[in-house]
Amino acid sequence: MIADVVMATSGDSAPLWLLAAGPAGAAATYWALYRYYRNTDKSHAYERDTVIAAQDVHGSEDKVDHISRTRDSDIDGDNSSDHRDRVQRVR
């Protein structure tokens, strides 16, 4: 991995953001070890571990707009994988 970084930056002056590697690595190490010991992020994965019998998914999609130029590589607020992130509830 280090070799990749060196290769990517060789021949040109290396970007200054490389200096952030130290603090970022320290924070990542702390957080990874803390989670391994305390397991604060773990919970029962009921979406996966429960016997679920689902019928076919129905739905539609209508084109409502076009973005002709943006620097964002994905949609704002993508929560399609955060199944437990609750949004406005319609009763």
Added chain:
Amino acid sequence: MTQQPHDAQQPRDPDAPVFDGPPLSLEEELAAARAEPEPGPDIDTVNESLADGLNRCPKCGSTDVRLRGSTGQLVCLFCRHEWQESRVEEEFGLGEGIDDLEGTVVAGGAEAIAGDDDVMTLTCGGCGADVVVDTAHALNARCHWCRHTLNINERTPNGAVPDAVLPFRLTHLEAVEKIREFASKRRLFAHPRFKKEFIPENVLGVYLPYLVIDARAEAAYVGAGEVQTRRWTEKNGDNSTTYYAADVYRVDRTVAFTVDDLTIEGAADRAQFDGSTTNNIVNTVLPFDTKNAVKWNSSYLVGFTSEKRDLDVGDLQPVLEDQLLSIGRSQVHASLSKFDRGVRWEQEQVDVGGSRWVAMYLPVWLYSYYQENTKMLHYIAVNARTGETMGSVPVSQWRLIAAALTVGTFLEGIAGAILVGTA
């Protein structure tokens, strides 16, 4: 059928007048006479073969009965006869008809808690002594005079007697081994005091209260999705920037589904999952093989402690709806592959067509450790059916920080070397 506590009530004089309110009018008396009887529970799970008091071995009559973990059966410690209660899945038809569930169907042991009187007095069937049982923590007691084991088998109004029990399968030795293995992988950065005081043999077998739910639901979601139509890079001097073009869609999805044996905590103390507790640890050892739960017989609890249920079906309806919404979201996820820039759900709706609630005691081996400086109660929990183990080990902050600084310094050194080398 409801079990009244045998508390120290004075015997009533049969000749004394009884005041039961002002007299009713003739119409009211007639209406009362014509009224339907009080509805019983939707599913009556009382074990009719047992009454409060002595659970005798069907072969020799001894009351020295307990669970034998290696076989999952009750064993008589006097004559070694083994037997078991029948599975509730077949006995009460709990695995059937989820597609046709209508409304909220509540089994007898999951009915609303009607009282908070935890202490019950049983009269020993062996010698006649009165023996007190604190049903908040145990449903058995030894008669202090004749040493018979006394059991609470009938329904109590305080929520202590569930519909079914899933017996322990892992033995104490196996649980100790699991906990030791879990902790030994987490020694280096563990708090020194935790390591010093770590005695896995102190693990306790606890039956924890859960509500096991079958449900039929339909969930609907509305949001926005984006599909990338173009991607290009523009150069501006030395810098280059990537731009995207995308079509925006209004997306809606609907899915109907059933869930079988969704399991939710029945005790308020363990139902909160914020960062101030380690309740998520016990939650993580779910699921259990709840299909193997058997009819209630408190002999399964001999030698273990228990925690009574204190949440009703009404309290847990929002939790059920929340979990059904999450399950629905996971079900529709596969239909979103077209939207390569992602989907942002904005509104959601769940319609619970029917649900069936059964109260169960599920077996957990719990090793607990109270960390004084943070006032945090840490657990290492072992699912006593599947062996799944999860825990929270208190950390030594200075060791963690030292490790983080070491890694950070090393990376910073490499980054500095690269910068100097390419300058």
